[in-house]
Amino acid sequence: MEYGFAVRCEAPMGETVERVRAALAEQGFGVLTEIDVQATLRAKLGEESEPYLILGACNPQLAHQALGVDRRIGLLLPCNVVVRADGGSTVVEALDPQVMVSVPGDSRLQPIADEAGRRLRTALQTVKGS
Numbered sequence: 001m002e003y004g005f006a007v008r009c010e011a012p013m014g015e016t017v018e019r020v021r022a023a024l025a026e027q028g029f030g031v032l033t034e035i036d037v038q039a040t041l042r043a044k045l046g047e048e049s050e051p052y053l054i055l056g057a058c059n060p061q062l063a064h065q066a067l068g069v070d071r072r073i074g075l076l077l078p079c080n081v082v083v084r085a086d087g088g089s090t091v092v093e094a095l096d097p098q099v100m101v102s103v104p105g106d107s108r109l110q111p112i113a114d115e116a117g118r119r120l121r122t123a124l125q126t127v128k129g130s
Helices: 013-026 037-045 060-069 071-076 097-102 107-129
Strands: 004-009 030-036 052-058 079-086 089-095
Touching (some): 004 107, 013 052, 013 089, 030 037, 060 071, 079 107, 097 107
Antiparallel strands (some): 030 052
């Protein structure tokens, strides 16, 4: 089962992260959380890995609508966007909001997930085209 969508960029990781932040902002998303997986694995386990960043993206309007339908939906928020090094390029992946609405199974969440997915796909295409 596919649970996300992705684009590959030839730009370096740092530049791609800035593009992702700007593209998300254009689509009404703010970044609420940032997890540097590489640094965490190094600090906690002494393990080395490729640069890997998880951004917790939230569109307040869409989150508000979803919470109005089901207060428990907060368990599935925010939308995670991963930026990671892969060889000589950078991969950007976003969780498909359809996965989030499949968990509670409430059809009232469908149009919200559709809009969130549209905006996330647009943001990723913007990053790819930059």
